Amino acid sequence: MTFFSALQAQLLDTKYIGWMVQGWLMTVWMSLLVVAVSMLLGLLLAAARSSSRAPLAWGAAAYVSVFRNSPLLVQLFFWYFGAPSLLPEAAREWLNSSAVLLQWGGVVLLRWPSFEFLVAWVGLVLYSTAYIGEDIRSGLRGVPANQTSTALALGFTPVQTLRHIVLPQALRIAVPPLLGQTMNTVKNTSLTMAVGLVELSYTSRQVEAETFKTFQAFGFATLFYVLTIMAVDGLGQHWLRRRGQKHVQRVPA
């Protein structure tokens, strides 16, 4: 009996586990929102970098250099402390308001997100876009040039060529690195604790400060990160395998 009570004294209260699960949900939600948007922006960035218009290509290259060669932490600090000081007072107040956007029968369905959430999201999206854009670009470069010329010779317009011939092949080449970037994004969300987003790392620090059970708090958070990364990896590999089989089946006998 004393052994079990001694063991129980070492474990974390359900209240604290609850905090960290909430934090983990925020980590997952933020990662999803970041990956979804930076994929779209990354596609645009890759297109801009491969553009024949020099200013556009040069601007995209500068963007990649700036966002990849400075720490995410400093970028987050800039968006958190610096950027609001450049905005007019009214815009700042609007950003900080927690206005209700949608409600139904007195139940709030959609609320303007907190300033911390916005900063974390903007910072992570701008950072990840630089990496994802480069991965998509190397996918585009991996498609042999004669694919384009063949499509053009067959009467495809340039847009159709990109849409039906080049992009499907380029994205298939880019899937493994993009999977890696998704995992990086999950890991990068941990830095948003520095700008006050209540995600997994933030809650683990909180629990640690409250209970002094450092080992348990960090252990729980570490375990959840590892499980999340394994889940992303597993889903990605499963999807790749299924896709591969589908393509094999499509080849006519």
Place this chain on the structure above:
Amino acid sequence: MNFAMLYDSLPYLLWGAWPDGQLGGAALTVLLSLGSGLVSAVLGLGLGLGIALALLTGGARRVLTAVLSFLRAIPVLMLIFWSYFLLPVVLGLHVPGVLSVMAALSLVGGAYLAHAVYAGIQAVAAGQWAAGFSLGFTRWGTLRYLVLPQSLRMMLPSFMNQWVTLVKDSSLAYTVGVSELSFVASQVNARTMVYPAEIFLLVGLIYWLLCAGLEAAVRALQHTVLAPRPARTAAPLYHRLTRFFSSRPSTPKEFHP
């Protein structure tokens, strides 16, 4: 935008309170990155070669690959928390924050580089090993004179990426209160409270200079010192054979692959 008022804080951002107090700021960032860059390169080469050359087999190899995957799966921030909290407990003595951050960064960097080294060794064709052995090189000699020169050239971009990542990740030392550039910047920001945008733009610029400079230096190295040597015009077979047999017992240093 007002960068002029930052002029007074510039020395503090660049080297902290040094020479009157502790070294900090960009100088500490450079030291932190250099230290962990060096240790991670040694770790990565050692572990990567260990796995690639099957020096480790069975259980030890499985444990090592599991540990390396674990290190790559958790955020660097978590690892810094761990080493900051565990190192003093395990070693039973006071460990300065800089050293615990350096330990964490070296481990992560080493884990990623081990992967790159393994891939680089694997990428050298098996025929190169066979050629080395049939010419009488030992296992070590083949590695040293034939395989490594080729694979290091292939690995260099991975090393460069990892070093740039290390410089950027050194900013995470902020979370455990090490007075490197990011920490010092947030100090200056909290003290002045007037020009946050300028402060973090300037700090971003300093990091950019460090990272882009490192990248340019490694690129230059790749195109000069480590560039593949031009193919030598083959000496007549007779000369090659006599040279080969006359230098038989000595080290095969003359052999340029």
